[in-house]
Amino acid sequence: MPQPTPQPLPLARRCPLDPPDEYTRLRAEAPVSRLALPDGNVGWLVSGFEEVAAALVDPAVSAKRKFQTNVSPVTLTAEEFAASGFGDSFIGMDAPEHTRYRRMLTGQFTVRRLKDLAPRIEQIVDDRLDAVVEKGPPAELVQDFTQPVPSLVICELLGMPYADSAEFQRNVDVMMRLERTKDELLGAMTAMGSYMHELVRAKRERPDDGLISGLIQDTPSDGVPLTDEELAGIGNLLMIAGYATTANMITMGTLALLTHRSQWEALRARPELVENGVEEILRYLSVAPFGLPRTAKTDTEIGGQAVKAGDPIVLSIESANRDPRHFDAPDDFDITRERQRHVGFAYGAHQCLGQQLARLELGIVFGRLVERLPGLRLSVPLEEVPMRDDMQIYGAHALPVTW
Numbered sequence: 001m002p003q004p005t006p007q008p009l010p011l012a013r014r015c016p017l018d019p020p021d022e023y024t025r026l027r028a029e030a031p032v033s034r035l036a037l038p039d040g041n042v043g044w045l046v047s048g049f050e051e052v053a054a055a056l057v058d059p060a061v062s063a064k065r066k067f068q069t070n071v072s073p074v075t076l077t078a079e080e081f082a083a084s085g086f087g088d089s090f091i092g093m094d095a096p097e098h099t100r101y102r103r104m105l106t107g108q109f110t111v112r113r114l115k116d117l118a119p120r121i122e123q124i125v126d127d128r129l130d131a132v133v134e135k136g137p138p139a140e141l142v143q144d145f146t147q148p149v150p151s152l153v154i155c156e157l158l159g160m161p162y163a164d165s166a167e168f169q170r171n172v173d174v175m176m177r178l179e180r181t182k183d184e185l186l187g188a189m190t191a192m193g194s195y196m197h198e199l200v201r202a203k204r205e206r207p208d209d210g211l212i213s214g215l216i217q218d219t220p221s222d223g224v225p226l227t228d229e230e231l232a233g234i235g236n237l238l239m240i241a242g243y244a245t246t247a248n249m250i251t252m253g254t255l256a257l258l259t260h261r262s263q264w265e266a267l268r269a270r271p272e273l274v275e276n277g278v279e280e281i282l283r284y285l286s287v288a289p290f291g292l293p294r295t296a297k298t299d300t301e302i303g304g305q306a307v308k309a310g311d312p313i314v315l316s317i318e319s320a321n322r323d324p325r326h327f328d329a330p331d332d333f334d335i336t337r338e339r340q341r342h343v344g345f346a347y348g349a350h351q352c353l354g355q356q357l358a359r360l361e362l363g364i365v366f367g368r369l370v371e372r373l374p375g376l377r378l379s380v381p382l383e384e385v386p387m388r389d390d391m392q393i394y395g396a397h398a399l400p401v402t403w
């Protein structure tokens with residue numbers, strides 16, 4: 001039988017809060033389909049829930065990425081990457097290399113640390129809302145709320161001075177842009193690399209109770225302490241994985257609640273719904289338009305489709321979370337929905353390390369938002385909200401509101 005022509009990754013959205021329509025057809029007709037990647041590679045796009053969930057735990061599927069999913073023409077060579085000092089990210093490693101880092105990091109994301117962070121997060125959220133209320137109405141929530149909150153929380157987690165975070169946010173933004181020059185990318189990564197090396201040196205001299213100091217004091221299972229290079233890589237991964245994702249999930253969650261007024265009102269009337277509401281936000285919305293990149297390590301099968309060793313694979317978690325074979329009425333945003341497992345944080349070896357922190361943050365944010373600003377509403381129609389179609393992490397560039 002002739003193979004269907006490989007198609008590019010679906011990116012065109014009709015509604016800013018929904019995945020591209022093309023996924024509806026793909027899930028029904030070919031939940032594992034031929035994918036044309038912008039770098040000329042041909043691989044597989046996995047869009048069905050069961051297929052994505054299976055691939056996430058398939059030992060034949062490697063987290064190493066040997067291809068490019070987005071259209072940015074700019075990448076760094078291995079030598080340029082190493083010279084930037086940015087440090088390797090274990091998100092793209094397999095066992096046993098990955099396991100060593102994962103174990104150490106799991107030891108840092110303890111219940112105790114989260115418990116200690118909770119009152120700080122409450123304070124951060126309240127302070128930012130005080131500032132918003134003092135300035136407005138109206139307000140622009142990305143600049144004044146949805147970006148600074150997770151940025152302050154990551155600083156708190158790592159033991160990084162907040163004064164340094166604006167520069168960091170700017171560099172992460174350059175990295176996340178689909179269009180940037182090689183010089184801009186190298187500049188941003190080199191700045192983040194040198195900053196993290198400096199921070200690690202400072203923590204070696206003056207340890208605190210943050211995560212970087214915790215990692216320095218911890219002894220890995222193999223008895224070999226982490227080098228500055230490794231610690232810088234971990235710090236940068238946490239900044240990238242923990243900041244832009246959370247900031248944009250807060251922005252998108254706010255947008256979803258404000259454009260589904262009955263859900264906003266339900267949360268206002270029944271604050272105890274917040275935990276469930278956060279889970280629905282994490283299912284219904286996604287900040288990962290380019291999916292999770294994987295490569296077949298050996299020949300395998302995904303959803304009955306033969307995949308060859310070396311084939312690029314993209315797991316679309318945004319599509320999987322809207323799969324009608326797994327969720328009833330998946331396109332309804334319903335904060336009272338009975339909880340079902342979703343793949344917003346992935347599964348398996350690379351399942352989000354910060355998921356409990358993210359849940360805690362989102363819970364505090366949405367709980368406080370409806371309580372403090374019950375009359376909050378968008379001050380422009382949804383179609384006029386500037387979405388991040390030009391970034392690797394989706395969301396909105398601005399959230400104009402009033403109350």
Ligand code: HEM
Pocket residue numbers: 090091092102154157237238241242243245246249287292293317343344345346349350351352353354355357358
């Ligand atoms: C709502 C916010 C967040 C979302 C939607 C999210 C989503 C994800 C997803 C889907 C993955 C799996 C990536 C893959 O398998 O390729 C992941 C991994 C990861 N996340 Fe998150 N994340 C969020 C917040 C955070 C936070 C707050 C942190 C830390 C402070 C964090 C740290 C990480 C790390 C370190 C990994 C890599 C884990 C590994 O490779 O073992 N994330 N995240």
